[in-house]
Structure formats: structure tokens, C-alpha cells
Amino acid sequence: MSVLLIEAFHGGSHKQLMDLLQEELQDDCVLYTLPAKKWHWKARTAALYFMQTVPASANYRILFASSVLNLAELTALRPDLGKLKKVLYFHENQLAYPVQKCQERDFQYGYNQILSWFMPEHKLAHLEKVIGVKRNGDAYHAEGLPGQQKSSALMKNSNTHCESGLCEAQPGLYTTQHEGLPSPLTVPARLNTSEVSESANPCQEEDKEHLTFNLSHILSGPDYQQRPLHIAWPHRWEHDKDPETFFKVLLKLKEKDLPFHVSILGEAFTEIPDIFSEAKKVLGSSVLHWGYLPSKDDYFRALCMADVVVSTAKHEFFGVAMVEAVYCGCYPLCPKALVYPEIFPAEYLYSTPEQLFKRLQNFCKRPDTVRKHLYKGETAGFSWAALGSKFRSLLAAEPREDL
Template sequence: MLRIALQRFASDRVGIRLRRLHTAMCTNCRSQTTTEARPAATMSVLLIEAFYGGSHKQLMDLLKGEIEGCVLSSLPAKKWHWRARTAALHFMQAIPPSDSYRVLFTSSVLNLAELVALRPDLGKLRKILYFHENQLVYPVRKNQDRDFQYGYNQILSCLVADVVVFNSAFNMESFLSSISKFLKLIPDHRPKNLEPVIRPKCQVMHFPILFPDISRFLPEHKKAPQKISIECLGHHTRINDHSQNESAKVEPALSSQVKEPLEESIDIVMSSTKSSSEDDRQAISEPSPSSIHTESQRPLHIVWPHRWEHDKDPETFFKIMMKLKDQGLPFCLSVLGEMFTDVPDIFSEARTSLGSAVSHWGFLPGREEYFRVLCAADVVISTAKHEFFGVAMLEAVHCGCYPLCPKALVYPEIFPAEYLYSTPEQLLKKLQNFCKRPGIVRRHRFQGATAPYSWASLSGEFRSLLTAEPRKDL
């Protein structure tokens, strides 16, 4: 009997050890795939990203790297629609309980209402919801194609969040002003007056960009401190060259030959004395040969650095590129940006049609290689139908590119009017003239500011946002 008892005791001890080992292995595996574990004493901010790619990844990596006490739990950037539907259930199991969490910071891809219902311990944290985009105004080809669930999830998430942060004023106002109309899609018993409940929680904090030092990638003409502006003085047009060490001086370098109208060319610092009449538009001539930089001999380099999805309207962009090629205008093209499961057919069609005009084609995963291409480019273009901030556009401007953006969405909030176009026809005309005068584009310096969108400017706001005192009910 004693021997049997000892055998059972030994067997039980082995079983306990095996179960402990299995539990430890499962926890370790889970933390490696979804949660980056840190010592419990240092964890105070729980970062959750259901779609860990693009600007979503960029923000989470920045916060985790720059703010002490952050632990990140994420899912790969695949199957966005499934992430929006099911991520809460995954994180319910993947996030280990901890008494050290004080703040939960997540993007609006996650259904926060579901997560805090499944994990009441996380519901007690200070919950911050960050909107990179909103689904209430996401463009769809047909209204019946709109999936009500995604926008509904975001409204529910706002209701349970303590703070709701938008990356732009356009994003915030387009979301809040659309809630009532969106909920009218419900057949009956529609909820009312949710916008006044959500609005007091809302604030705008622009996406913080960690602009890198790109000086080693810049070509010589972008390092020059000069800028080109075009002024119309009475019946005379002149080019001004402003340098860092000299006061403004006029270069009387205009030939007598009349070229295309300036208003259909480069919209740089136009004088208010210019007539708006079509017949009264002033014309610009090419600079004299002595003022032409060697860089002017290269074709205009156009870059399109956006996601390969229909909401960025690649159809309009490539249609314009093909028109430039058909007209025999010299340019080269770099098409960057991330590709996901479903790539619009226009990309393969355009790659074949544009042929030798293509310089770079496809996503560049290395940041150094990506910024090297941006520094080599002259013009960065957006044709987006869905944009609430535009990290790629500002990164390209940081690299010395001349931006051309729609006069809609978030762009008027960030870019001066001279960089905005109203129609595809206007964009085409600008690019036609840019292709003919690449030297003037290359000598231009951006007339706006990128510093307000940098991590250096915004870090204090984000540090304050992610600081919270422990709650009494924790």
C-alpha cells in the first residue's frame, strides 16, 4: 500500500510539473506572437493594434520606442475586415492580466466595446481611442456595398472610450457630423443624440511623424538654400531667386518668346495684381541658358507613395500618367506604397503601358531605401478619395518634393492653396508644364511647414495623453 501511495504521489508531482511547463510554454508562445512582454513593474500603458501595418504600425512603434512603460499587443496587417470583426476576441485571450496597466491606447480598427465587455479588468483602465480614419465616410463604389458594421463598431468604441483622439480636424468633424445620418440606416428604433455624448470626449492630435535625417540622400539641388517664386508685376513677369545669404534679387533671364500661361503652370506665390481674365493671364518664358542647372536636363521624377487600394484612386492617377506618356512628355515614375491581398487591376495594366517610364515599382520595406527614392523625386502626387492625414505626402515634402493634392479631404488643413488642385484636368495641366520645366520645380522650396506634424513638436502632448493616475477601483 505504501509503495502504491508513493507511486501515485510521484505521478501527481510529474503531472503538476508537466501542466506548469505546458502553461509556461503557451504563455511564452502567445507573448511572442501577439504581445511583447516586459517586466510587470514597468508596464503602465497597454498599446493594442489590430492592424499592425502602415501608419498604424508607425505610430505604435514610435510610442513604444519613445515613451517608457508601454507594452504592445498586435495583429499583422492582413485581412482588415476580419480584424475589425474579430480582433477583440483574440485580444481577450492574448493579453495577460496585469495590475500594472493604467492606460489602454488603441486604434479604431478594434471594437473597444467588445473588448472591455470580454475583459472587465481592461475596462477599468483609462481608455484612449485613436482614429487614423473613420468608416462613416469611407468611400464605396455603391452605397449598398457599405458594411454597416464597421462604422457601428467605431460609434460603440467611442461610447465606451474615455478619450477619443483624431489625427485631423477633418477626420473628427466628418465623423461627428455623420453619426446621425449613418444611424438612419437602421430600419427602426434608431438611437438618437449620440453626437453630443461623444463630442466632449474628442480632441485633435495630429499624427506625430519622426522625420529622419535625410541630408545624406539629398541631391545637390535640394541642398541649395534658394527658392524660386514667380511674381507678376504689372505687365512683366520675373523669376525671383532668394538665397540664404543674399537678399532677394531679380534675374532678368526671360527670353522674348512667349510660353504657356503661368496660371496653367506652376502656382508659386502669385501676385494679387494678376488679372483673373483668361486673356489677361501673364506668360512665363524659359530662363536663360546660363541659369539652367544641370539637374534641369533630367526628366521630371514623379512619385506616388500610397496604399495600392481603390480609395487612393489609382485609376485617375495612372490615367494622367498615360496621357503624359502619349503626349511624349519626359518623366519617370516611382510607384511605392504597401500592397495587400486585393490589388486593383489598374496596377498591372499601368506597369505594362508605362514601360520604360517606370523607375521604381512596388513597396520598399526598408526605410532608408524608401527615403532615398523620395529624396530623388521631384513631385509627389495624391489622387486620394479617402484621406484623413497623409503621412506619405508629408514625408515626401520633408524630402524636398513638390506636393500636388486634391482640394478636398484633409489636404486644405495641411497644405497651402498653391499645392491643391480641384479637378483631374487641373492636375494634368500642372504636370504637363512641370514636365517641360523640371528645373523650376526643383528649385522651388515648400511654402508651408512640416514641423508642427513632427514628433519633436507633438511628443509632449502624447506623453501627457498617456499619463494617468491609478484609479481607486483598480
């Protein structure tokens, strides 16, 4: 068990990555987790929990964790773990997370992330030498790296990882943003997998009748090309995914008597924005599916039945759900912001809610245009078949004395 995997929020894309690492490493790793609930509490206290839970071992060589964990605290509490080579995976940047209310921001979560990859001066110089970055104040600008926005600091890159406090490039893991992040599934190869999430929200029990996707309803009736446009929104039911904008656009389509169906496939947690219950009532018969699907098989089947997948996110550093939907044949519509321009060609991007409305309006009138469309972007590089060996190489590397 030479690789110690720690995940303080074992759900969603965090769990997918850990599952794939376990599969890749097989018997050479051990995993310790906390449930995907009460994220803020996990970010504050996970180090103390794992300090007590992870047993001491002389076999550990590498510690791999997500940035939910305050790595600085853990290594301070457990000096034996501090001696390991460390890989810290950033799913997001907490300093850039959008606030829901106009109130003073709690900087603790971003501060945790900074502490977990803080570098002393002599290592900053080494960083500049190794990966060719130049300092501009407190930010770093990558030189000659395709796909990187020039204004991006290293902290922004979701694929940034840290070895003993030094953020350093690995072959294939720090090129463009989209090449460095794992799309956890090659969908066609895994449509038959089924997994039940332990963190399914009891708040969605009232929608139990919608939890099974009605394939007979979809595959029967009018000719496939003549059915109403089917729109999917496969995101968490939280404010940073901006469900308000999405539903406002759908309600505007409804007001104009445009035909469409919608599937709301994301997972909900304790607090659900009010817009969901309000929109469900108004959308009525336009809703084909409403609620979290614990089975991956059902989830991907639902995506395969959709025509268009929409993101309205205000905070996204990769967007696994959007890429999975493209694998399943959906036409993506994403904001011309965040990570999306690095992944999707320009024709799949919109700048304003009005532009999103106009695109969907046209698709509602001519759904055959998206059903016949062949996606023009590249997706092969996101598959685990392409990225698994890069992670395996990273986790097989020995610590270097100059670090």
C-alpha cells in the same frame, strides 16, 4: 508596464505610431498586436483574440488602441480592462470609406467605431462643458477651433481620442486636424534607419528587379536640372487611393510625348487593382521604380530623388506619405478635398483630374521650376519631436473621477 498598447492591424501608419509610443514610453508599456493582413477580419474578431491574449495585470492604468479594435466588445469581454483610462486613436472613419462596387454597404465596421466611443447623455453634457462644442442633431460642431471645418463631427477628426467613452480635448491634441496627428518621422534624423516589413506582398515578387532603387542611374547622365520630371506616388495599391485617376493622367502625359519618370512606391496586398499591370506596360521606360520598398532607408532615398509627389486619394484623414515626401523635398499635388486643405497651402491643391494634368504638363516642360521651389507650408508641427511630448502627457494623465 502601466500603459497597455493594442494594435489589431500592426502595419503602415498604425505600426509607425505604436513604434514611436514604445520608444517614448520605453519600459512603461507593453504592446499586443495582430499582423497587418485581412483588415476586415481583424475589425470583426480582434476583441475576442485580445480578450484571450492580454494577461490580467494590476499595473495597467491606461489602454491605448486604434479604432480597428472594437473597444466596446473588448471591455465587455474583459471587465478588468474596462476600468482603465482609455485612449482610442482614429486613423479613419469607416462610415465615410468609399465603396468599390455599387452594392449594399456593410455597416459593421463603422458601427464598431460608434460603439467604441458612444457616450451616454450625462457625458454628452460634460463634453459640451469641457471643450466648448454645440450639438446639432447627432453631430458636434467645435466652437473657435482654428482649422476645423464647421461641418465636421467629432467622429471625423482622426486625432479624436476617447477616455472611458468620452471624447475630450487634450492640450495640443485637438486644435487643428494637422496639429493633432503624428507624422511618425522627422525624416532627416531617420534616413539611416532600416526596417523590413513582415507583411510585404509576395504578389510583388515578380517585380524583384525593381526593388532596389538605381541611384547610379539617377545621379549620372544628363545635368540634374535637365533630367525629366520625376513623379512619385507613395500610396497603398487600393481603390480608395484612386490609382485609376493617377494613371490616366500619366498616360495622357505619355500620349503627348512629355518626358517624365515615375516611381510607384506603395504597398500592395492580396487584391491589386488591374490598372497597375496595365499602366506598367504602357508606361514602359518611364518607370524608374515599381513596388514596395521594405527598407525605410531605400524608401526615403527614393522620395529624395523625386521632384513631385501626387495624391489622388478619395479617402484620407491625414496622409503620412504626402507629408514624408514633403520632408524629403518633393513638391506636393493633392486634391482640394478631404484633409488636404487643412495641411497644404492652396497652390499645392487641384480640383479636377484635368487640373492635375495641366500642372504636371507644365512641370514636365519646366522641371526646373519645381526643383528650385521652396515649400511654403509648415511641417515642423508634424514631427515626433513636436508631438511626442503631447502623447507622453496624454498617456501619463491619471483618470478623473468625473469621467
